[in-house]
Amino acid sequence: MASCLRRYGRRLSVSICEKRELSTACEGKVIQQQQQQQQQQTAKLLNLCSAINQALHLALETDPRSYVFGEDVSFGGVFRCTTGLTERFGKNRVFNTPLCEQGIVGFGIGLAAMGNRAIAEIQFADYIYPAFDQIVNEAAKFRYRSGNQYDCGGLTIRAPYGAVGHGGHYHSQSPEAFFCHVPGIKVVIPRSPQQAKGLLLSCIRDPNPVVFFEPKWLYRLAVEEVPEHDYMLPLSEAEVIREGSDITLVGWGAQLSIMEQACTDAEKDGISCELIDLKTLIPWDKETVETSVRKTGRLLISHEAPVTGGFGAEISASIVERCFLRLEAPVARVCGLDTPFPLVFEPFYMPTKNKILDAIKSTVNY
Amino acid sequence: MAIWFTRSRTITYYLKRKMGFMGILNQDSCSNSYFESISSSSSSSSSSRIPDVKNSSISRYSSAFTFLVHRFKSTKTSGQLDQFYSSDDENSQALDFPGGKVAYISEMRFISESNDKRIPCYRLLDDNGELIEDSDIDQISKEVAVKMYSEMVTLQMMDTIFYEAQRQGRISFYVTSVGEEATNIASAAALAADDVVLPQYREPGVLLWRGFTLEEFANQCFGNKADYGKGRQMPIHYGSKKLNYFTVSSPIATQLPQAVGAAYSLKMDKKDACVVTYIGDGGTSEGDFHAALNFAAVMEAPVIFICRNNGWAISTHITEQFRSDGIAVKGQAYGIQSIRVDGNDALAVYRTIRAAREIAISEQRPILVEALTYRVGHHSTSDDSTKYRPADEIEYWKMARNPVNRFRKWVERNGWWSEKEESELRSSIRKQLLQAIQVAEKTEKPALGNLFSDVYDLPPSNLREQEKQLRETINRHPQDYPSDVPM
Missing domain, CATH: 3.40.50.920 (Rossmann fold)
Structure with missing residues (x-):
């Protein structure tokens, strides 16, 4: 039943009746001039979900030590963000995990601590709490407590967050503030497809553990031109x-x-x-x-x-x-x-x- | 439920693939209208996407199916549930289910909550250090045996002296491993240097075996500038990247799922090494223990879980911790091979971990080891265990079942050790320990900058600002701050 409810989220995300407009006035400052030129030539209209998918493809393609895993990610994920990754990169690098958030994050920390990029998916931000201890007590303090001998900077935790119109208690939450009280992790939330791709690639490649909340209301609704090439947007810059x-x-x-x-x-x-x-x-x-x-x-x-x-x-x-x-x-x-x-x-x-x-x-x- | 299924095309698609995986759709005589209705609803709603689900899904997953069946067979251990798998050959009917066929029976039987007999405990040396007759022990060299014994003594003496140092107020906290020296040292001796260790906190012997010096232990406990942890954690939170020993953290069992991730990395790199992680009996009640065992089994990760079942989690006795026959029995439920070993028999622990390592690496799978031992010391220097357990119980384990004495008898019986060597070792270790403590105590504390570094790879603006403000405050009120921390 729990898993049914979770999967319900997919329906939620695609059947929203109320339309949201989206800001596209975001280019310019963040992307360098030459990139912008390139983007003119190779940008495509993408929704936020596909932009995430493109970022994950690039992350796996550019670093053979990168892995994508979580509940149901193998067949493409309940939101379809991981579509095509298993087929392309194989089930050793893109795989389902048991239904256990603390296991997913703990596993990701260990994988990252061995010098890998661990890209973990928590199916809904509402379900991230079982992993709270692993994020707060482990991931966030891994570098500090070891005196920089060990770190799990390769860890990125992706989780869809926020309202979707009819998600109720457990498919709508925005838990970002809990994680903003935790020195040692970064918390990043994109507003649009183009931002999502560039920020996610930055998070994955950042040498610190990052919690990346994706606005699931926008997975399908937000569509804008997204450069096809590999680009990163700076973190900690408003x-x-x-x-x-x-x-x-x-x-x-x-x-x-x-x-x-x-x-x-x-x-x-x-x-x-x-x-x-x-x-x-x-x-x-x-x-x-x-x-x-x-x-x-x-x-x-x-x-x-x-x-x-x-x-x-x-x-x-x-x-x-x-x-x-x-x-x-x-x-x-x-x-x-x-x-x-x-x-x-x-x-x-x-x-x-x-x-x-x-x-x-x-x-x-x- | 059925209504729900027809509502989601994707889920139907997914389920059909799973069903194909189970082999149910493969049966010509599939008379199950339930699945047929799913398949028809799906093909009508999304026929363009999945032209022929039945055939494509089956061929796509046929190799995975064979693999699963194979794995099920190979994980079968000496059957404790054999009496339950009836020999009735009435099973002409069986359910084809992921993992293998499941026999049907018409008699209702609940699985017993326990077996008639408890899982036996593997040992090689009896309480007098005599080799059990007919035991099939590998040759262990004099060199390894003597080193094991010496390190057990060293660990014991380090505990005594550091514990005293805490009692004198020279360090803030300490945790001893008394009673568990064999589990510590013998498991470490059975590993290779490339094996990655994710400890709980009562395994300093592993680090000692690997070459962490008494000075390094003392530096950590005193939190001086030579401490690799830069004075940030309480005493006994050791860690050494060069010795493949992850830094200790206080939360219980959090290291276990991490160990699976680390082991998966070794597996992907095809390394001739495994991960070894430790846990106490109390820790097995944590969710992370179950998460880790399940993940390890599913990921087929080369990781050895060593549970030091020492009877007590602070003041909570194992009878208040779980109702299972200890820890080893839990392995089977997760599809993990497990073994119970006498944790106070250094030889048996050594041999067990050697074998576990061999299986973990060659078969790429996890192993669960339950070492029966006893926490002879208090939980920590903040605990007085005589308040909750009888003194004669402690005395029994301290004397009659002492792992160090037992191993010493065996080593002496082999002619590898003498009273003279014993007293030389003890006096030399004692000198080294006192020297290490003296030096560590005098070594200055880490500089203030270490408060702010390593939170992130680089300090962000809020930390730079806070450091600046703090330094200004210190200048105004130097009397408020410890004078031994260099600015």
């Missing part, structure tokens, strides 16, 4: 994806598309919003957010995870520390409610466009 002067909005992952809609609507009311994609949650790019808030004097943070103890709280506190005298209004947080993620009530729970728009207005008019 990106201003929309420039503005009245208020700074900070978010990550799927929430950015909602925030962008709010920015567009606010513009009609004459409010100029600056939108920042944080991309890497730890270690995060405080400077880019600080620079923006110094300019706008206002800050709004939005995420799907419950507001209390969410990563928005950390951003808020840090920016207040640094920009107290520049702030013209309290920092606003538009986030999930402090309830378990609900099924029928999902539309009420979510930090929707109009909740954000209201918060933008009340912050600007404070």
Whole structure:
């Protein structure tokens, strides 16, 4: 039954009726000039799932010591992100594991500690908790506790996160804040197909263990031009994806598309919003957010995870520390409610466009 | 359930492949309307994607199927459940199921929770160090035997002196291996230097065998600048990359699934080596133990799990830890060969681990070893075990079943050891230990920068900022900070 429920996620992901728009205004700064030129010639329209798939192909192709594994990854995965990998790279390098998250991550740590790139998939971020001990006490401290004799930097844990319209308690969660409290790991969340490919390749090749949360709502819905070649996007660098002067909005992952809609609507009311994609949650790019808030004097943070103890709280506190005298209004947080993620009530729970728009207005008019 | 299946094309596709794998679809006389309905719903909904599922799936997986059957046969050990596999030949009907045919019976029988007899314990030396008659022991050289004995004595003496150092307040914490010297040293002696060790924390003897010096042990316990762990972990959390010994971490059993991953790496590299990982009896209750055994079996990883069943997990007796016949019995449920050995018989442990290593590497599969032993010391220096266990029990294991004395008798009986050599060894080790402690104590602490390095490969901006702030605070309030940590 459990596995049925888990697989249910696949249906969830492909049968979403509500459309989300997606930001594509992201190129330019991050990709180098020459790459951009190449991209013009060889970019293709891809959804986020295929972009992930392409990144995994490249990772396996460019490093013979790289492995992809997790529950049901062998036949392509319940979200189809690992399609074609077993056929191409063989079942020694791409394989199913038993249904056991602590086993998957523990196995990945051991594999990575022997000098391999271990790319582990947790089927849903909602199921990552059995592996919490392995991530927090083991992966994150592996280098530090051994005095840099051993490390498991080759480990990347991929997990689909976030709302999908009808995922209920256990197919919708955004657990990123738990992992942002853990020195020694990196937490990365992409917002679009192009970002997903470049960031995932960076995570896989980064010499530190990374938890990579994929916005599963966007697996099929987000489509944009993705360069076919091998490219990496820098970690711990936020990106201003929309420039503005009245208020700074900070978010990550799927929430950015909602925030962008709010920015567009606010513009009609004459409010100029600056939108920042944080991309890497730890270690995060405080400077880019600080620079923006110094300019706008206002800050709004939005995420799907419950507001209390969410990563928005950390951003808020840090920016207040640094920009107290520049702030013209309290920092606003538009986030999930402090309830378990609900099924029928999902539309009420979510930090929707109009909740954000209201918060933008009340912050600007404070 | 059936309604559900027709809802997902992919799942139907997947299940059909699995069913083909089971061989059910292969039967001409497949009268099971259940599966037929799946197959028809699937072919109508996705015929373009899977033109001929039956044939393609079967041919695709036929080799895997043969492989599975083969594996099932080879993992069958001396059958403890034999009485259950009835000899009735009424089994003209059998269920073709992954892993092999399953016989049908009409009589309802529950599998017993235990066998009539407990799993026996392999040993070669009796309590007096006499070789058991007719034991088929390999030749063990004088050199190896004497080294084993010397290292057991060294471990015992290191424990005594470091324990005292803790009692005098010179180090903050210590854990002894008293009572488990044979399990430590003999298992290490049976391995090759290339074998990768993922320890729990009561196996310093393995590191000692591999050449970790008494100075290196002392440096770690004192957390000085020569400690490879840079003073970051409590005493006894040793680690040595050059000796293939992963750094100890306190959480119980977390190293086990990691050991499987490491073993998988050796397997992919076709190395002539295996991974060896240790666990106590209490640790077998952790989820990671079960995760690891299952993963190891499925991945066919060359890893040896050595469980030191020493009777006590801090104050929890094994009767409060599990209801199974110890640990060895758990192997079969995971499809892993297992053995129970007298952990206080150095010869038997040596021989067992040698054999386990041979199987693990040549057959590329995991092995589970349960060593019956006893934790003669307290759990740690923060524990007083007389509060929860009888003194005469400790005394019995300390004296009558002492593994070091037992092995000494055997080595002496062979004419390889004498009282003179004994006293020379002890006085030399004692001198080395006192010297090591003295030097380690005087060696300065790691510099402050080590607080911030190695969290990541490079310190990110938040850590650089925090280091700067901390240094400023130290300058303002130097009296708040230990003076022996260089800035």
